[in-house]
Structure formats: structure tokens, C-alpha cells
Amino acid sequence: MTSSRSSSISEKAPSAVVRPAAADVERDDPDAEFGGHGARKKLERKLLRKLDLRMSILIVIYILNYVDRNNAGAARLRGFEADLHLQGQEFATLLSILYVGYIIMQIPSNMFLNHIGKPSLYLPVCMMIWGTLSILTGITNNFVGALLTRFFLGFVEAAFFPGALFLISKWYKRSELGTRTALLYCGNIISNAFGALIASGILDGMGGKLGRAAWRWLFYIEGALTVFVALCAIFILPDFPATTRRWWLSEEERRLAMRRMEEDAGVGDEAETEVGGMASGLWMAVKDWKVWWMAFAMTSQVVALSFNAYFPTLSATMGFDPTVTLLLCAPPFVFTAIMAFVISRHSDKTGERFWHITGPFLGGIVGFIIAICTMNTAARYVSLFLMAQCYAGFVVMYTWVSNSFPRPPSKRAVAVALVNAFSQLGNVAGSYVWPSAWGPTYRNSYAICIATAGWAIVMCWVFRVHLGRLNAELDRAEREKGVKVKGFRYLL
Incomplete structure (x- = not known):
């Protein structure tokens, strides 16, 4: 034995x-x-290439998201107000009502998205619905009909942007997030450029076809294009690392994707996301004053950016015909798209956020001042470039929000949605900042933009100081524990 x-x-x-x-x-x-x-490292590069190719569809979706949202501004130049018999502030109300639905749905939408873990289905389905609603706007004949379609358009469009931000934050590390957020937001910026060009072509070429006004064709064509792209997106968009379809990603690549996120946040919490915990995430986000501080700061920025919806109107103050006016809207936003990418990439490389936000907004304030001081055509056109490039700072602001609430995922999902939703109150207020009675100089409007941009800069500075103190506390705690390798730090 x-x-x-x-x-x-x-x-x-x-x-x-x-x-x-x-x-x-x-x-x-x-x-x-x-x-x-x-x-x-070799596997990581391969993973990022695959991700970037698939995530690029989000840029196209965001272009169409904003085209469908802002085409009322172009339609206004070709009979939209007259055909619907709009009076007084009714056009401004049509713009602002969209953001009511947009605000209501963002947090529930991101909570639901985090719960089901299938953005490849959820986001395209929402896209099909808003494309259909855009088409229906083209058949309305009065203020009430347009009001209803615009409200529900915002209700459904609310799913996309916070959902897209949450999706990319689940795949990319903090050092990679700024560039990807910039590329995503370039969809918004480019939509202002090419949306105007597309609108110019449709409004010039489709007037009277089949007995329909040109502005109606604008809604029909752009809405139909949105539905088509949504069908394609179902087969392109990835899900989350823990829920994604395996056929485009090897098991080893999927494990690496999850490991990267664990290392970036300093702890693995994917299981918490997939199992649940959304009620807990909602409570953690709501009681965190940093979330509300960023929400108020972004609201001020959005008011300062309210010129966006009225850009064709501001371009028209230079005295050109409607076609040239729409064509002149494109170059400022092409320039802004380039600036947004360059500034966000530099922000990622340096790990700095505040000055990359503040710089573009200071440039925008200079643009507002020029527009107040002169009606000279060349000077006003330069001012439009300076105003538009504020969006470069706004892009970095979105990245800063995602960086500042790294975990758990349920809290990040709610925080991103809450900040974005609350900031849309700026769009509701901003819709009334540009009444026709203040034109063509719009001096009062520009003064409001200067004040809100300045206040946003102050709020960002306070936030930066607070994060610096939190980092100092983390340094001190690690020194006391004898930790030699630095853990998570907030980006300033």
C-alpha cells in the first residue's frame, strides 16, 4: 500500500x-x-484596425442624425414657413420642441442599451424610425403636424449620440477616446457643411416635381437615405466586448478588448454591466455633483453654439441669394472638422483637456465680437469660421466627460446620457436667441453667446481644479501604501 x-x-x-x-x-x-x-501589441493593433473600420459607420449615422434634425433651417429658405402658415415664434418652437423629446429619452435609452448589450440592433432600429419621421415631416400641412413630427423625431434621435459615446467608451482606452470622439463628432460638423450642399442641390433641382414643393423633397430624400443606411448599420456595428458577435472577432481579441478596459479603469467590472446594476448606476450618477457641474457647463456651451441651427440665416445676412448662401455654409464647417480632429488628437497625446476646450471657445468669442462690430461681408464671413470652430472645444468636452466617470459602466452610461440630455436645455433656450427682430446684425444674440461661452470656461476651470485635488489625494494614498506604479488618474 x-x-x-x-x-x-x-x-x-x-x-x-x-x-x-x-x-x-x-x-x-x-x-x-x-x-x-x-x-x-501586434494583436492590439489588429483589434483597433477592426474596431475603427466598424465604428466608422457611426460617423455616417451622425451626419444623417444632424441632417434630419437641422434640415428645417435650409427648408426655411424655400417656403417652409409660408406653406405651413407659421407666424411669430412658431418656427423657433418647431426647433426647440425637438429637444424636449431628446432630453426626456436619453437616460432611459442608455440604461436600456446597457441592459440589452446590443447596440448593433438598437441604434439602427431607432435610426429607421427617425428616418421615417423625417419623411413624414414632408407631408405635414400645418404647424401642429410639424410640431408632432419634430417632437417624436427628437424622442427617437435621443438614442444615438449618448449611445454612440457609451459604445466607443466600452472599446477604447482613455488615451484613445479623444480622437475617436472627435471623429464621431466630425459627423455632426460635416453634416453642417455637406448638409447645406445636399440641401442646395435638392432645393434647386426638385422644386415642383410631382407637384410637391422643393422643401418637401428635402425631407423625403434625406429621410429615405437615413432608413437605407440604418439597414446597412445592422450588419456593421459591433456590440459590447462581452456581448459582441464572435464571427468578426476572435476569442483572443475579445479577451484582449476586455483586458484593455480593465487595465484602463484599474478594475474589471464588465460583469457588473452585463448582469445589471443600472438602478445603482443611476443613483451613483445622480448624486455625484461632478455630473451636474459638467451638465451645467455643457448647457452654457450649447447656448453659445446655438448659431448652428440658424447658420443659413446668419450666412444670408451677407446679402447673397439662397443657393450661394447655402454653399457658403460649407467651408466654415469643413475647417472646423479639420480643427476638431487636430485638437482632439493633440489632447489625447498630451493628456490635457481644459486648454484644448478653452482655446477654441476663446476663438469663438473673438468671432462673436467681430460680428457685433461690423456688417462688412468679408469680416462677417471670417467671424463665421471663428464661431464654427468652437465645436473643436466642444468635442474635447465630451471626451472629458467620458474620462471623468470611468466606472462602473452603469454609472458611466447614465452620466454620459444625463450630461448630454441636460445640456440640450441649451438648445431649447438657444432656439429663441435668434429672433428675426434682432436681425440682420443679431448683436443681442452674439452678446448672449459671448456671456454663455465665458461662463462655460469659468465652470471648466473650477472642474479642472477639483480634479487636480482628487489626483493629489490619489498620489498621497499610493505613497502611504508604498505603491510604485501609478493607478488611475483624472485627465485635466
Whole structure:
């Protein structure tokens, strides 16, 4: 019996020795499961290429999101108000009502998206619905009909932007997020440029076709294009790392995607996201004053950016015909798209946020001042460029929000949606900042933009100081514990 037992033990001994050695290797090299550090870097580059290709569809979707939202501004130049018999502030009400539905739905939408874990289905379905509603706007004949379609358009469009921000924050690290957020938001910026060009072509070429006014064709065509792209997006968009379809991503790449997020936040919490915890996330976000501070800061920025919906009207103050007016809207936003990418990429490389937000808004304030001081055509056109590039700072602001609430995912989902939803109150107020009675100089409107942009800069500075203090506390805590490798730090 003893001999047999000894023999059995000796046969098992080698495997017992190997396992601790393997564990030691794993501790020494955390990338061992991916073949070592070099192999992991190669796999990571491949993963990012795949992700970037698939996420690029979000840019197209965002272009159409804003085109469908802002085409009323272009339609206004070709009989929209007259055909619907709009009077007084009714056009401004049509613009603002969209944001009522937009505000109501953002938080519930992101909570639902986090729960089901299937953005590849949820976002395209919402897109199909808002495309259909855009088409229906083209058949309305009165203020009430247009009001209803615009309200429900905002109700459904609310799903996209906070959902897209949450989706990319689940795949990209903080050092990668600014550039990707910039590329996403470039969809918004480009929509202002090419939306005006598309509108110019439709409004010039489709007037009277099949007995329909040109502005009606604008809603028909752009809405139909949205539905088509939504069908394509179902097969392109990824889900979350833990829920994504496996056919485009290997199991090793999926594990690496989840590992990257754990390392970036300093803790693994994917299970918390997928199992639930959304009520807890909602409570954590609501009671965090940083969320509300950022929400108020972004609201001020949105009021300062309210010129966006009236850009064709401001361009028209230079005295050109409607076609040229729409064409002149494009260059400022092409310039802004380039600026947004450059500034966001530099912000990622340096790990700095505040000055990359403040710089563009200071430039915008200069633009507002020029527009107040002169009606000279060249000067006013330059001012439009300076105003538009404020969006470069706004893009970095979105990235800063995602960076400042890294975990748990349920809190981040609610925080991103809450900040974006609350900030849309700025669009509701901003819709009334540009009444026709203040034109063509719009000096009062520009003064409001200067005040709100300045106040937003002050709020961002206070937030930066607070995050600096939190980082100092984290430094002190790590020194006391003897930790040599720095953990998570807020980006300033």
C-alpha cells in the first residue's frame, strides 16, 4: 500500500511543480496569455484596425442624425414657413420642441442599451424610425403636424449620440477616446457643411416635381437615405466586448478588448454591466455633483453654439441669394472638422483637456465680437469660421466627460446620457436667441453667446481644479501604501 501510494505521488509530482511555475510566469508577464508583450501589441493593433473600420459607420449615422434634425433651417429658405402658415415664434418652437423629446429619452435609452448589450440592433432600429419621421415631416400641412413630427423625431434621435459615446467608451482606452470622439463628432460638423450642399442641390433641382414643393423633397430624400443606411448599420456595428458577435472577432481579441478596459479603469467590472446594476448606476450618477457641474457647463456651451441651427440665416445676412448662401455654409464647417480632429488628437497625446476646450471657445468669442462690430461681408464671413470652430472645444468636452466617470459602466452610461440630455436645455433656450427682430446684425444674440461661452470656461476651470485635488489625494494614498506604479488618474 505504501509503495503504491508513493508511486502515485511521484507520478503526480511533476505536474504539481509545473503549475506554480506557470503561475509565476503569468505573474511576471501579464501578457503571457496573448503570447507576450510583443505579440499583444501586434494583436492590439489588429483589434483597433477592426474596431475603427466598424465604428466608422457611426460617423455616417451622425451626419444623417444632424441632417434630419437641422434640415428645417435650409427648408426655411424655400417656403417652409409660408406653406405651413407659421407666424411669430412658431418656427423657433418647431426647433426647440425637438429637444424636449431628446432630453426626456436619453437616460432611459442608455440604461436600456446597457441592459440589452446590443447596440448593433438598437441604434439602427431607432435610426429607421427617425428616418421615417423625417419623411413624414414632408407631408405635414400645418404647424401642429410639424410640431408632432419634430417632437417624436427628437424622442427617437435621443438614442444615438449618448449611445454612440457609451459604445466607443466600452472599446477604447482613455488615451484613445479623444480622437475617436472627435471623429464621431466630425459627423455632426460635416453634416453642417455637406448638409447645406445636399440641401442646395435638392432645393434647386426638385422644386415642383410631382407637384410637391422643393422643401418637401428635402425631407423625403434625406429621410429615405437615413432608413437605407440604418439597414446597412445592422450588419456593421459591433456590440459590447462581452456581448459582441464572435464571427468578426476572435476569442483572443475579445479577451484582449476586455483586458484593455480593465487595465484602463484599474478594475474589471464588465460583469457588473452585463448582469445589471443600472438602478445603482443611476443613483451613483445622480448624486455625484461632478455630473451636474459638467451638465451645467455643457448647457452654457450649447447656448453659445446655438448659431448652428440658424447658420443659413446668419450666412444670408451677407446679402447673397439662397443657393450661394447655402454653399457658403460649407467651408466654415469643413475647417472646423479639420480643427476638431487636430485638437482632439493633440489632447489625447498630451493628456490635457481644459486648454484644448478653452482655446477654441476663446476663438469663438473673438468671432462673436467681430460680428457685433461690423456688417462688412468679408469680416462677417471670417467671424463665421471663428464661431464654427468652437465645436473643436466642444468635442474635447465630451471626451472629458467620458474620462471623468470611468466606472462602473452603469454609472458611466447614465452620466454620459444625463450630461448630454441636460445640456440640450441649451438648445431649447438657444432656439429663441435668434429672433428675426434682432436681425440682420443679431448683436443681442452674439452678446448672449459671448456671456454663455465665458461662463462655460469659468465652470471648466473650477472642474479642472477639483480634479487636480482628487489626483493629489490619489498620489498621497499610493505613497502611504508604498505603491510604485501609478493607478488611475483624472485627465485635466
